[in-house]
Amino acid sequence: MASTTPTENEYVTLESSDGFQFIIHREAAMLSGTIRNMLSSAGQFTESTEGVIHFRDIKAVILEKVCKYWYYKARYLNSVTEIPHFEIEPEYALETLMVADFLDT
Amino acid sequence: MASLQGRRPVRGKIRPPQRKAAAESHFESTWSTLANAITTIHEQKAYTLSYEEVYRCGYNLVIHKCGERLYNGTKELIEKHLMSEAESKIVPILGIADTSPSEGVQVLKAIQRLWKHHVTCLLMISDILVHMSRLPRTYDMGLYLFRDTVIRSQKYPIQSHLQKVLLEQITLERKGDMIDRGAIKACTDMLLEMKENNGADSIYVSDFETRFVETSREFYRxxxxxxxxxxxxxxxxxxxxxxxxxxxxxxxxxxxxxxxxxxxxxxxxxxxxxxxxxxxxxxxxxxxxxxxxxxxxxxxxxxxxxxxxxNGAKELQSGVSSYIKECGKAINTNVKESAIENTEKGIPLGVALALRWVQEVLDLKDKFDTILNSAFSKDKSFETAINSAFEIFINLNFKAPEFMSLFIDNKLKKDFKGKSDDEVDLILNKTTTLFRFLSDKDVFERYYKQHLSNRLLHGKSLSDEAERGMISKLKIECGFQFTSKLEGMFTDMRLSTDTMGSFKEFLGKVADTPPFELNVTVLTSTFWPISSMPVPCNLPVDFLAATKVFERFYTSRHNGRKLTWHMTMGNVDLRATFDNKKHELNVSTMAAIVLLLFNNVPEGESLSYTTIEQETGLPAENLKRTLQSVACGKFKVLIKDPKSREIAETDTFKFNAAFSERQLRIKIQTIASKVESAVELKETQEKVDEDRKHIAEAAIVRVMKNRKSLDHNNLITEVISQLQGRFNPAPSMIKKRIEALIDREYLERAPGDRTIYNYLA
Structure with a gap:
């Protein structure tokens, strides 16, 4: 998911601290409590007007992991079939965990 | 991230996260960013802020255990902001409310604007400081701040002005002015939104409602x-x-x-x-x-x-019922007055009076039924109140049972002619409702029996069906016992018709057939209100022979039955030859006996009262009435000398040969059923009392047989409850009956306790 297409309303752009951009479905990103607040808060913050969120504390590797998780969750939410495991490499586990808390996911 | 999977073998090392320096300087710089952000929000310039940045600051502060300071700092900031806003935007216009009540709404609007702005900002701030939620909620904190710094401000009289304006607005509206309901609605919503310190009750109650209730009470007083x-x-x-x-x-x-x-x-x-x-x-x-x-x-x-x-309903009920009683009393006295008037004039108490009374009561009842149905929505308690009021005044008229029976009598004899079944039923139903109010139902029964027997024996009843309908209604009201005798009367009538059929067959076979047609109605003596002693009279020979024939016939069919002839109850068709014309006269048997005497008297001769009395053997009372009907009534078959209304024992009577009327068939009635005279009334009352004694004794015995032993008060209560359907017994009367029963050894007083009775089998 490299940065190619311009952002539409359907999508949001997430930018990691090391400059990578992830353009993902707004719906998927809204699975994060933090992002949901950010985009839907009563006061129009810069993020919600521009559709770009710059995470100064999150590295691309982790952000990618998180994006994957959102899609994974969106896919299996309310699913009745058996749900496969979501793989997280142990070396990223702790950082992913902390980011997850930050993003309220 | 919830579904972390930990069972896999560990590849590589988990590195500890980079520890951020939680130094004081770090807090200062982060907090100043945040403080700026909050101020920006208050200035409504949130669009210049990066949520991520502010959020990260808040987040970092909280996870670095600076939440407490963050919270206090935020609180201070918001408080300061509110203070300055209140001071600049609300306080200057508070004065308006003092000068003009109608402009007071401006104050409401100003407070409202500040409130709205505050709530929006609060929402944004609490969005940013999500993590502070581990402490008291940011949003609630904001509301408390607004409550304490604006509404209940120590420095400015905002609270009292707010109340005053709200109340004034409402008073204005009550007086008919148009007010800005929206502004008030917004304010009350605001007050509702803010809670007391316990977090449950809104300050609406303490800051507004109590005062509102007080002023409203004053206003409405x-x-x-x-x-x-x-x-x-x-x-x-x-x-x-x-x-x-x-x-x-x-x-x-x-x-x-x-x-x-x-x-x-x-x-x-x-x-x-x-x-x-x-x-x-x-x-x-x-x-x-x-x-x-x-x-x-x-x-x-x-x-x-x-x-x-x-109490409102109760007051209204008593008002209604006292009005009914008043009306009832008016009806009663009205009737009584005209009764006195009539007695003074010498006119016997007419049936008309009874009819008028019942009709007036019925009209009153109709009126209140309508009121009950359409105004009191059929409220049960009102129905009871109305009914008991009727009961009271109806029973105040001690002639009510007789009047009602007369009313029904009149309806069944005359008024139902040409009326549909439904109409008849309606009237009977109404009468039954009145009957329900009577307390002396047994008195009514006695009169009803009297009137019914008259109707049946003289064939005056218009419709058998209506008669039976009435009886079945009474049966529903008072049970089988009440009507069994009345029904027995009907059975007797039916059986008599059958008997007459067979009697005619019988006559065909015997030699001594009487020279006239004989109709006999056989009555069971216990069912009919007829004294067991027949009025004595000397029958003409022909009559006597005929009765003998019937007696022979009857005893042959029903062995062991005893027939008593009540001549006075019957009537006779006579063919009388006058000078110009022949007439068929329908007269009572007594009149027939009197008239037949004149067959043997030479033309122009007269008979004295005493002769007639001797010949007929009739008691003076009956004879006088009979003579009155044939000599003083509308049709004068006999001529009395001297002419007057009353019969004296010195009078003489002569056959009126010149009698002539247009119609061939003439019915001469004996004086019809009237409202009873005082003597008769007393008699009836005595009879009723006698009956009541028996009924009461029967009830006492029934109760005692059941209980074997019972104390005085309980016995009285039980007996009263059994008898209430028929009449209202007085305890003293029951006591006398108990004593009578003790004398006759049905009961005894318990040896140890004088208040307890034992039943003696």
Whole structure:
């Protein structure tokens, strides 16, 4: 998911601290409590007007992991079939965990 | 991230996260960013902020255990902001409220604007400081701040002004002005939103509602005093109803549903409860006038309003019932007065009087039925009140049972001619409802029996069906026992018809057939209200022979039965030859006996009263009545000398040969059933009392047989409850019966306790 297409309303752009951009479905990103607040808060913050969120504390590797998780969750939410495991490499586990808390996911 | 999977073998090392320096300087810089952000939000320039940045600051502060300081800092900032806003935007216009009440709404609007702005900012701030939620919620904290720094500000009288303006606005509306409901609604919503320190009750109650309730009470106290003086009750009640509607709407439009019951109670208390009596007893258009004029709509309103307050319904009921009693008394005295008047004039108490009484009572009942149905929504307690009022005044007229029976008698004899079954049924039903009010049902039964027997024996009843209908209604009211004798009378009539059929066959076979047609009605003596002693009289030979034939026939069919002839009850068809014309006369048997005497008298001769008395053997009372009917009535078959209305023992009688009438067949009636004279009434009363003794004794024995042993008071209660369906027994009467039963050794007093009776089998 490299940065190619311009952002539409359907999508949001997430930018990691090391400059990578992830353009993902707004719906998927809204699975994060933090992002949901950010985009839907009563006061129009810069993020919600521009559709770009710059995470100064999150590295691309982790952000990618998180994006994957959102899609994974969106896919299996309310699913009745058996749900496969979501793989997280142990070396990223702790950082992913902390980011997850930050993003309220 | 919830589904971390940890069972896999560990590849590589978990590195500890980079530890951020939690130094004081770090807090300072982060906090200043945040503080700036909050100020920016207050300035409504949030669009310049990066949520991520602010959020990260808040987040970092919280996870670095600076949450407490962050919280306090935020609180301070918001408080300061509110202070300055209140000072600059609200305080300057507070004065407006003092000068002009109608402009007071400006104050509301200013407070409202500040409140709205504050809430928006709060929402944004709490969005940013999500993590502070581990502490008291940011949003709630903001509301408390608003409450304490703006509404209940120590420095400025904002609270009192707010209350004053709100109350003034509402008073203005009550007086008919248009007000800005939206502004008030917004303010009450705001007050509702803010909670007391316990977090449950909103400050609406303490800061507004209590005062509101107080001023409303005052308002309605003055208003109701004023209205009651200025308007008549129907108008007053309309106004009250409007007020209740208004208050209800006010609550649903811009106060809260919770206030509604409170304010409703005040209006009810002040406007209804306190003026119950005044409204009901008002000279013009009080309850009485409404009832008299059948103002159903107003009565309905009165009912609905009065039912709202405790005691209201009761007061109204007693008002209605005292009016009914008043009407009833008027009907009673009316009848009594005309009764006295008539007796003075020498006219016997007419049936008309009884009819008028019953009709008036029925009309009154009809009227109140309509009122009950359409104004009191068939309220059960009102029905009871109305019924008991009827019961009281009906039983005040001790002639009520007789009057009712006469009324039915008249209906069944005359009025039902040409009426449909439904109409008949309707009238009978109404009469039955009146009957239900009677306490002396046994007295009624006695009269009814009397009247029924007259109808049956003289064939005066118009419709057998209506008769049976009435009986079945009485049966429903009072049970089988009450009507069994009445039904027996019907059975006798039917059996007699059968008997006469066979008697005619019998006559064909015997030699000594009487020279005239004989119709006999055989009655069971216990069913009929006929004294067992027949009126003595000397029958002409022909009559006597005929009775013998029938007796022979009857005893041959029913062995062991004893026939007693009641000559006085029958009637005879006579063919009489006058000078110009022949007439068929239908007269009572007694009259026939008298008239037949004249067959043996030479033309022009007369018979003296004493001769007639001797020949017929009739008692003076009956003879006089009979003579009256043939000599003084409409058809004068006999000529009396001297001419007068009354029969004296010195009178003489002569056959009126010149008698002539247009129609061939003439029915000469003996004096018809009348309202009883005083003597008769006394007799009836004695008979009734005698009957009651037996009934009461039977009831006592029934109870005692069941219980074997019972104390005095319980026995009295039980007996009264058994007898109530028929009449209201006096305890003293029951006591006498108990003593009589003890004398006859049905009961005994228990040896140890004198108050207990034992049953002796």
């Amino acid at each position: 003055i208003e109701s005093d004023d209205l009651v003086r200025r308007f008549d009750p129907p108008e007053y009640m309309r106004k009250v109803e409007n007020r209740l509607d208004e208050e209800q709407q006010r609550c649903s439009h811009y106060l809260t549903e919770k206030t509604e019951p409170k304010i409703r109670m005040i209006v009810e208390q002040e406007m209804i409860a306190k003026h119950l009596k005044t409204v009901m007893e008002m000279e013009n258009w009080g309850l009485k006038q409404l009832l008299i004029n059948n103002r159903l709509e107003d009565l309905d309103r009165m009912y609905r309003l009065f039912s709202r307050v405790p």
